[in-house]
Amino acid sequence: MLKFIDTVGEAVAGIRDGSTVMIGGFGNAGQPFELIDALLDCGATDLTVVNNNAGQGDQGLALLIKEGRVKKMICSFPRQSDSWHFDAKYKAGQIELELVPQGNLAERIRAAGAGIGGFFTPTGYGTMLAEGKETRIIDGRGQVFETPIHADVALIKALKADGKGNLVYRKTARNFGPIMAAAAKHTIAQVSEIVPTGGLDPENIVTPGIYVNSIVRVAPAAGARTTEQVA
Amino acid sequence: MLKFIDTVGEAVAGIRDGSTVMIGGFGNAGQPFELIDALLDCGATDLTVVNNNAGQGDQGLALLIKEGRVKKMICSFPRQSDSWHFDAKYKAGQIELELVPQGNLAERIRAAGAGIGGFFTPTGYGTMLAEGKETRIIDGRGQVFETPIHADVALIKALKADGKGNLVYRKTARNFGPIMAAAAKHTIAQVSEIVPTGGLDPENIVTPGIYVNSIVRVAPAAGARTTEQVA
Amino acid sequence: MSLVKTTIQTSDKPLGRDDLARLVARDIKPGSFVNLGIGQPTLVSNYLQPEQDITLHTENGMLGMGPEATGEQIDGDLINAGKIPVTELPGASYFHHADSFAIMRGGHLDICVLGAFQVSATGDLANWHTGAPDAIPAVGGAMDLATGAKDVFVMMTLLTRDGASKLVDTCTYPLTGVGCVTRVYTDKAVFLTGPDGVQVRETFGCTLEELQAMVPVPLTAAPAVEP
Amino acid sequence: MSLVKTTIQTSDKPLGRDDLARLVARDIKPGSFVNLGIGQPTLVSNYLQPEQDITLHTENGMLGMGPEATGEQIDGDLINAGKIPVTELPGASYFHHADSFAIMRGGHLDICVLGAFQVSATGDLANWHTGAPDAIPAVGGAMDLATGAKDVFVMMTLLTRDGASKLVDTCTYPLTGVGCVTRVYTDKAVFLTGPDGVQVRETFGCTLEELQAMVPVPLTAAPAVEP
Numbered sequence: 042m043l044k045f046i047d048t049v050g051e052a053v054a055g056i057r058d059g060s061t062v063m064i065g066g067f068g069n070a071g072q073p074f075e076l077i078d079a080l081l082d083c084g085a086t087d088l089t090v091v092n093n094n095a096g097q098g099d100q101g102l103a104l105l106i107k108e109g110r111v112k113k114m115i116c117s118f119p120r121q122s123d124s125w126h127f128d129a130k131y132k133a134g135q136i137e138l139e140l141v142p143q144g145n146l147a148e149r150i151r152a153a154g155a156g157i158g159g160f161f162t163p164t165g166y167g168t169m170l171a172e173g174k175e176t177r178i179i180d181g182r183g184q185v186f187e188t189p190i191h192a193d194v195a196l197i198k199a200l201k202a203d204g205k206g207n208l209v210y211r212k213t214a215r216n217f218g219p220i221m222a223a224a225a226k227h228t229i230a231q232v233s234e235i236v237p238t239g240g241l242d243p244e245n246i247v248t249p250g251i252y253v254n255s256i257v258r259v260a261p262a263a264g265a266r267t268t269e270q271v272a
Numbered sequence: 273m274l275k276f277i278d279t280v281g282e283a284v285a286g287i288r289d290g291s292t293v294m295i296g297g298f299g300n301a302g303q304p305f306e307l308i309d310a311l312l313d314c315g316a317t318d319l320t321v322v323n324n325n326a327g328q329g330d331q332g333l334a335l336l337i338k339e340g341r342v343k344k345m346i347c348s349f350p351r352q353s354d355s356w357h358f359d360a361k362y363k364a365g366q367i368e369l370e371l372v373p374q375g376n377l378a379e380r381i382r383a384a385g386a387g388i389g390g391f392f393t394p395t396g397y398g399t400m401l402a403e404g405k406e407t408r409i410i411d412g413r414g415q416v417f418e419t420p421i422h423a424d425v426a427l428i429k430a431l432k433a434d435g436k437g438n439l440v441y442r443k444t445a446r447n448f449g450p451i452m453a454a455a456a457k458h459t460i461a462q463v464s465e466i467v468p469t470g471g472l473d474p475e476n477i478v479t480p481g482i483y484v485n486s487i488v489r490v491a492p493a494a495g496a497r498t499t500e501q502v503a
Numbered sequence: 504m505s506l507v508k509t510t511i512q513t514s515d516k517p518l519g520r521d522d523l524a525r526l527v528a529r530d531i532k533p534g535s536f537v538n539l540g541i542g543q544p545t546l547v548s549n550y551l552q553p554e555q556d557i558t559l560h561t562e563n564g565m566l567g568m569g570p571e572a573t574g575e576q577i578d579g580d581l582i583n584a585g586k587i588p589v590t591e592l593p594g595a596s597y598f599h600h601a602d603s604f605a606i607m608r609g610g611h612l613d614i615c616v617l618g619a620f621q622v623s624a625t626g627d628l629a630n631w632h633t634g635a636p637d638a639i640p641a642v643g644g645a646m647d648l649a650t651g652a653k654d655v656f657v658m659m660t661l662l663t664r665d666g667a668s669k670l671v672d673t674c675t676y677p678l679t680g681v682g683c684v685t686r687v688y689t690d691k692a693v694f695l696t697g698p699d700g701v702q703v704r705e706t707f708g709c710t711l712e713e714l715q716a717m718v719p720v721p722l723t724a725a726p727a728v729e730p
Numbered sequence: 731m732s733l734v735k736t737t738i739q740t741s742d743k744p745l746g747r748d749d750l751a752r753l754v755a756r757d758i759k760p761g762s763f764v765n766l767g768i769g770q771p772t773l774v775s776n777y778l779q780p781e782q783d784i785t786l787h788t789e790n791g792m793l794g795m796g797p798e799a800t801g802e803q804i805d806g807d808l809i810n811a812g813k814i815p816v817t818e819l820p821g822a823s824y825f826h827h828a829d830s831f832a833i834m835r836g837g838h839l840d841i842c843v844l845g846a847f848q849v850s851a852t853g854d855l856a857n858w859h860t861g862a863p864d865a866i867p868a869v870g871g872a873m874d875l876a877t878g879a880k881d882v883f884v885m886m887t888l889l890t891r892d893g894a895s896k897l898v899d900t901c902t903y904p905l906t907g908v909g910c911v912t913r914v915y916t917d918k919a920v921f922l923t924g925p926d927g928v929q930v931r932e933t934f935g936c937t938l939e940e941l942q943a944m945v946p947v948p949l950t951a952a953p954a955v956e957p
Contacts, residue, residue: 188410394650443565
């Protein structure tokens with residue numbers, strides 16, 4: 042059942058060692074920083090983390106990696122100008138990496154939420170990222186078999202929630218939130234605002250409340266953690 | 273390139289004999305009746321039609337079937353209390369039927385639009401609708417391999433379009449419209465209203481204009497063709 | 504927990520359709536997301552209590568479906584899977600067909616309630632096709648619901664008009680799903696199907712022994728305390 | 731149509747990055763939906779003309795992306811795939827990552843423009859990984875773009891700093907996609923790749939013969955009239 046929770050600490054308290062945790066966001070947009078900080082504080086370790094990147098700078102996921110709490114990253118783009126904590130762990134052989142083309146990452150997460158057992162895609166065919174994977178030619182195109190990525194927990198950020206847990210997002214901060222919410226057994230959303238049930242137009246809801254388990258309001262920090270140019 | 277077209281007749285004029293035509297709608301909600309009428313008038317024949325049903329009463333798709341213009345139906349629920357035209361053709365062996373579980377129909381259409389070569393799903397496993405299909409056990413569950421359904425043309429109905437061809441829908445009339453728009457080479461949308469570009473909130477667009485080729489405004493007929501109880 | 508293996512006869516006569524719908528409604532856990540199939544299962548919505556906070560899904564693209572629309576409420580763009588005009592409750596949401604079936608197929612619905620021609624002892628469901636050679640088949644969303652929901656409840660009369668049991672060893676009608684049914688609500692008893700065989704939770708107007716005489720599969724009494 | 735097989739030298743010196751971006755921009759058909767990769771391809775947006783009515787896609791969930799944001803326009807929730815703040819044009823739309831990549835993977839983008847380490851004579855693309863044993867690999871959306879767009883344009887210098895051709899018989903760097911590149915825009919020439927081998931559309935600051943001397947794959951002149 043849907044729960045509204047007062048603090049990010051309580052929201053993540055149930056995350057166990059060894060969990061697979063999806064973390065929304067692309068760059069800083071849509072990153073649930075406060076939930077990630079809480080995950081850092083709660084001590085859960087031996088985590089498999091699914092995110093587009095592998096942490097940037099000295100915040101959020103990067104710190105989780107620095108502290109040795111992530112045994113495996115599933116992501117599309119770990120290497121960035123400020124991914125030094127991941128880089129160090131990777132070069133030291135202290136973190137496992139499953140590198141996934143971004144579209145396969147998105148589609149595999151979507152497949153998990155949609156009950157798909159696996160799918161064929163042309164993306165990656167004939168490349169080293171398809172090595173060891175099943176392939177077949179479909180309608181004349183080489184295709185690779187990809188499997189769903191399920192998670193125990195998803196940490197996502199949305200703009201608003203209503204009393205039923207329905208979510209809307211803001212601009213490109215939407216990114217992975219909706220598909221991760223559907224792919225995880227337990228979805229925790231931090232939102233900037235909670236509105237009464239009926240306060241969101243049913244036509245415009247992006248994530249229906251059926252995909253959301255815990256909601257915690259986090260006031261947006263004025264000016265803090267704005268997007269940096271990290272291309 | 274996107275075209276705004278004055279009449280439904282011009283909109284469907286390019287549909288060729290032998291085409292696969294997706295038609296949106298579930299029951300009467302979202303059925304592009306005027307486009308279907310125009311398809312009837314334009315004479316294209318030997319069609320494969322993809323719709324959830326196989327025509328109801330003496331209107332729309334039912335008439336297209338009655339006139340012998342549909343060689344094959346791909347649908348989930350042909351048999352209804354008022355599907356007499358389909359029933360007659362089927363019993364006379366004059367129409368081919370590919371019966372597809374509704375979720376497989378939706379997912380196969382979605383797969384076509386998303387560039388998926390095929391997928392495994394538990395739906396239908398162990399039933400006669402999986403006969404002759406590839407199956408495998410994934411994570412302990414029997415699953416059936418299903419392939420995308422592409423179309424030459426999609427005829428759909430939306431509420432509003434803007435100048436870029438972005439579409440929004442109304443309530444449960446949304447149904448198959450968005451996925452059919454993505455699965456067809458050429459998508460023709462009839463809309464109740466055309467608003468200036470910028471007149472739809474970018475957060476709330478359901479079908480981006482990239483999926484839409486032709487738009488024709490059809491004023492909603494007051495009171496006409498309301499939903500009938502046909503369960 | 505000690506298992507008291509006694510089947511309770513909770514009614515001195517078979518249950519009518521409305522009583523059965525009331526019973527199913529009572530058994531749905533608060534906060535559940537539920538899909539009610541066309542026909543008899545739709546009756547269940549009449550007996551859901553507001554305090555249960557049940558959210559109804561309709562596969563044509565909506566969560567938060569309200570009661571059947573009447574009079575001025577009727578809107579051709581707002582219908583359920585049976586194509587009957589319905590209403591929208593606060594907190595409802597609309598989505599397209601692939602997203603709607605992703606909810607069903609992805610295992611997100613807590614319960615779906617379906618009618619049936621037959622249910623087997625291992626939970627196989629047959630509810631879409633009589634198999635008659637001249638019948639026009641139509642499946643709709645039945646297979647997706649049967650396969651996707653966490654729990655599949657069936658509502659049916661236990662016996663056909665000819666007195667044959669619809670709870671069977673092996674379905675003779677074409678299957679909708681394999682091993683998917685978890686509970687069978689009938690006019691004469693509530694059955695729990697699963698790996699432990701068929702257990703009887705309660706009977707209506709008959710004893711377990713009388714029930715066993717009607718049904719060709721071995722029955723045992725379910726634990727008196729619901730798991 | 732008679733094919734005049736003459737390569738036109740359209741500039742007496744190699745093109746700079748901006749001139750090349752201007753050329754690519756000019757070649758994009760009006761009304762196209764386009765994704766510009768990170769780095770050099772991003773320059774193309776500076777030269778698209780309003781009357782071309784080009785819609786830019788960014789894989790992190792937007793169609794109708796506008797120019798880079800400056801000053802007050804900067805909004806941390808509105809960034810492009812390179813994580814640079816951008817703006818929103820009228821008629822824009824937002825969608826989640828799976829829907830965004832469905833646009834790419836489903837073949838709906840008319841053109842994507844990508845940088846490259848190497849392109850092979852048959853249109854294989856290598857642009858994501860040097861293959862160095864100690865390099866940390868990162869692929870992002872490159873493989874989806876390479877495989878999904880109707881046309882894949884590459885922008886690169888023709889030669890490495892060491893003078894080696896990046897247009898090669900067979901890529902030695904790890905592949906991004908197989909047979910996906912349709913055009914290669916370089917400082918020295920525009921190449922068309924496809925089943926007919928590598929054709930040269932125009933050269934900059936060199937003749938076809940001089941170009942052939944730099945490139946280890948057989949070159950032919952493209953038809954003077956664009957197909």
